[in-house]
Amino acid sequence: MQTIKAAVCHAFGDPLVIEDILIAPPGMGEVEVTLEAVAICHSDISYASGAWGGFLPAVYGHEAAGVITALGEGAGEFNVGDPVVVTLIRACGTCPSCAGGKPTICETPYDTVKGPLRTADGEPLEQAMACGAFAEKVVVSHRQIVKIPQSMPKDVASLLSCGVITGVGAAVNAAALRPGQDVVVIGAGGVGLNAIQGARIAGARRIVAVDMTEEKLDIAKEFGATHGVLATLSEPWKAAYKAFGGRGADAVLITVGAIPAYDQAPRYLGRGGKAVMIGMPHSGAQASYEPVILAAVAQGMVGSKMGDVVIQRDIPWMVDLYEQGRLKLDELISGRWSLSQINEAIEDTKTGSAKRNVIMFGKD
Numbered sequence: 001m002q003t004i005k006a007a008v009c010h011a012f013g014d015p016l017v018i019e020d021i022l023i024a025p026p027g028m029g030e031v032e033v034t035l036e037a038v039a040i041c042h043s044d045i046s047y048a049s050g051a052w053g054g055f056l057p058a059v060y061g062h063e064a065a066g067v068i069t070a071l072g073e074g075a076g077e078f079n080v081g082d083p084v085v086v087t088l089i090r091a092c093g094t095c096p097s098c099a100g101g102k103p104t105i106c107e108t109p110y111d112t113v114k115g116p117l118r119t120a121d122g123e124p125l126e127q128a129m130a131c132g133a134f135a136e137k138v139v140v141s142h143r144q145i146v147k148i149p150q151s152m153p154k155d156v157a158s159l160l161s162c163g164v165i166t167g168v169g170a171a172v173n174a175a176a177l178r179p180g181q182d183v184v185v186i187g188a189g190g191v192g193l194n195a196i197q198g199a200r201i202a203g204a205r206r207i208v209a210v211d212m213t214e215e216k217l218d219i220a221k222e223f224g225a226t227h228g229v230l231a232t233l234s235e236p237w238k239a240a241y242k243a244f245g246g247r248g249a250d251a252v253l254i255t256v257g258a259i260p261a262y263d264q265a266p267r268y269l270g271r272g273g274k275a276v277m278i279g280m281p282h283s284g285a286q287a288s289y290e291p292v293i294l295a296a297v298a299q300g301m302v303g304s305k306m307g308d309v310v311i312q313r314d315i316p317w318m319v320d321l322y323e324q325g326r327l328k329l330d331e332l333i334s335g336r337w338s339l340s341q342i343n344e345a346i347e348d349t350k351t352g353s354a355k356r357n358v359i360m361f362g363k364d
Helices: 042-049 154-161 163-174 190-202 214-222 236-243 259-268 291-296 311-324 339-350
Strands: 002-008 017-023 030-039 063-071 083-086 117-119 137-141 145-147 182-186 206-211 227-230 249-254 269-277 300-303 333-337 356-360
Touching: 002 339, 017 137, 017 339, 030 083, 030 154, 042 339, 063 137, 063 154, 083 154, 145 311, 154 163, 154 311, 154 333, 154 356, 163 190, 163 249, 163 311, 182 190, 182 259, 190 206, 190 214, 190 249, 206 214, 206 236, 206 259, 214 227, 227 236, 236 259, 249 259, 259 269, 333 339, 339 356
Parallel strands: 182 206, 182 249, 206 227, 249 269, 269 300, 333 356
Antiparallel strands: 002 017, 017 117, 030 063, 030 137, 030 356, 063 083, 083 145
16 A cells, blocks of 8 residues: 555544545556645535534545546556546446436445545545545546546646536536526535536526625626625515516526525526525435425426536536636636645635635645
8 A cells, every 4th residue: 555645534623634644556447546636625624524424534525636647457448647537426337327327326335434545554544425535646436537638737627526517517417408598596606606607508598696795796797697696685586586587597506505595495486497406405404395386386306416417428528618718617716725735725715705725736
């Protein structure tokens, strides 16, 4: 096993600790990727705070990009030296969900505690989200990675691993938006801005962003929102109706994990509209609805995990959009930090002002 540096969570809510850990070589169907960048997602912060439980100690991080430095047997059409993005979508490829084109909800379990990571003294260490990318290297399934152009900066590419595919995919795949439809996006953070981009790319007529501050609504308009509504209004859905010319939305994309946002989401919908649940509330949190209304006007609610993407199909398409200038990625990066600064970067992300903070390996 190799010794590498990683940011380790030993107790929920405590700062991460930079320390040496052990990583195994890639096994059957696996690759080793030496990372150049990993972005900080709010899911990492929620896990580290104990919102969803889990084994400790653990290495979080799942939005990464780097270069393949070792291959196991049966690792697909990849080569040492290939630049790749690394995702948390560890799909088996053969279960009913994978075979049905839904790899984000793969049914084959993977024990992240028995993965490639160990503490420096050989004790169990969780490879959180089947990734563990707050580390200099990862060993993952070859189905979790996608090759990217040599010329693409790794900090920009890392964003494709989660926030971008989740937001764009929710609009294009889960909501199945068509040209001319009207959309509300609740939350203008990293995922929300990409949901707005996805709605724009899909040809939405009007896109209403809903957030807590005018500053974030202004940013949302830079990414494609046509209107902004403050969530602090007593009845913000009425402002959205006005923006749509007196009707409700065809789709509402809920990109935050706040229960008030989930409670209010159906209020924005028009007849036959659909609420797409993307943001992840803490375990045990509950929202409430009046189902007779949804039934009477044919409204629906659906969950969307990782934008319902097939990464081998959707990430190359998004890379192409980026290269054409039609998908904003550089503008999503708020700051670049070293691994030793990860706790500062996390605190900055918690303020809500950061779109995406990226850890750059080798920056120390």
